[in-house]
Amino acid sequence: MRNARVWRRPGERVSGPQSLLVSEGRITGIGVEADRHASTREVDLAGRVVTAGFWNCHVHLTEAVWSDQSGAGVSRVQAAIDDMMLSRGFVTVLDLGSHPRTTNALIRRIEAGELRGPNIMTAGAGIRPWRGVPFYMRELVPWFTRWMLPAPVTGFGAGRAVASQLRSGARIVKLFTGSYVTPERVKPMRTSVARAAVEEAHRRGARVFAHPSNREGTAVALDAGVDALAHVPDDTEGTAPLLAQAAHRGVRMVPTLHMFASTVSADPGYLHPIYTALGDFMRQGGKVIFGTDVGYMSERDTRPELEAMAKSGMGVHHLLRALTSEPADFFDDDERGAIDIGLRGDLTVLDTTSEAVQPADLSRVYATFKDGRMIWPASLE
Ligand SMILES: [Zn+2]
Structure with a gap:
């Protein structure tokens, strides 16, 4: 890449235009000229800013388009991958x-x-409390297939459910430790069930995310030893000491702030405590990883989420950390999360030439690379 302003990692300054060299999927040169040969392919970024490839740590692939397995569906599925993931970096x-x-x-x-797409790690179907299918899923899942959604009654059953999901391709685990069974009522998972699920997941090297919802769901998540909260609890009453404890223990938080505004209520009286809870969590040293809940939320633009996080007190370096190095660190992935020699060529090119990047600029993407290959847009290749 020529004329790339390289933002190697959060906390460091964006460089002036220079070259960035990737070969065989890895970053091999920063600020040096390539030894040119016939197979060298050049992209002139005209001074645009390049960062490590972004992570979205909360998506769902449940919309109808994803189940289109016919050959004829390729362009439709590709358009959905582009719109939801690759064009967002x-x-x-x-x-x-x-x-x-x-x-x-x-x-x-x-x-x-067959398709250009991101690295995908899935939690499979997720695990719910007994008789605890969330109300918004009941509309999506017909009653006669609901038995397929794991809802273990005992710790033994929870361990088996986790093992079975990981055997069938899941690499992470999702627990509904607090499940909204109606818009007003949260059903908590039994602590013994949640704890057994976490133990089995950790035994098999998988990270566990919890959907906390309220004080009780957050308490169960912490008692069970989960690794991350998939949302800020939106019923924040009584959660402050628990979130402080989560921060001290290194439990990661995926805020999904805009999802609450977009799917529940834009009433500031509802949103303000959620933003405050996130701000408090960060002030206690809590680590944030970026995620939007896109797929459940239909809106795909990431700008509102970035702006909401900025409003909760995150500066642009902190936002970049949540998008890159923090999730890589969470998964002990030492091949991603920054731009450095030897790391993978997973890169996001922002459509800005300013060295003073603003939060909203992180939503304006010019190109996306995986293992050194441009996976979006198709037309630039
Ligand atoms: Zn979700």
Whole structure:
């Protein structure tokens, strides 16, 4: 890449225009000229800013388009991947709950090169409290297939459910420790069930995300030892000491702030405590990883989420950290999360030439690379 303003990692300054060299999927040169040979391919970025590839740590692949497995569906599925993920700069996404058959097929089609797509880690179908299917899922899942959604009654059952999901392709685990069974009522998961699920996941090297919802769901998540909260609890009453404890223990938080505004209520009386809870969590040293809940929320633009996070007190370096190095660190992935020699060529090019990047600029993407290959837009290749 020529004329790239390289933003190597959060906390460092954006460089002046220079060259960035990637070969065989890895970053091999920063600020040096390539040894040119016939296979060298050049992209002139005209001074645009390049960062490590972004992560979206909360998506769902449940919309009808994803289950289109016919050959004729390729362009439709590709358009959906582009719109939801690649054009937003996401090179790695965490699917926190979908139909495993659909998601596994999509992952295979990307790996086979039939579709251009991000790295996808999935939580499979997720695990609910007994009789605790969230009300918004009941509309999506017909009653006669609901038995397929794991809802273990005992710790033993929870361990088996986790093992079975990880065997069938899941790489992370999602627990509804607090499940909105009606818009007003949260059903908590039994602590013994949640704890057994976490133990089995950790035994198999998988990270666990919890959907907390309220004080009780957050308490169960912490008692069970989960690794991340998939949302800020939106009923924040009584959660302050628990979130402080989560921050001290290194439990990560995926805020999904705009999802609350977009799917529940834009009433400031509802949103303000959620923003404050996130701000308090960060002031206690809590680590934030970026995620939007897109797929559940239909809106795909990431700008409102970035602006909401900025409003909660995150500066642009902190936002970049949540999008890149923090999730890589969470997964002990030492090949991603920054731009450096030897790391993978997973890169996001912003459509700005300013060295003073603003939060909203992180939503304006010019191109996305995975392993050194441009995966979006198709037309630039
Ligand atoms: Zn979600």
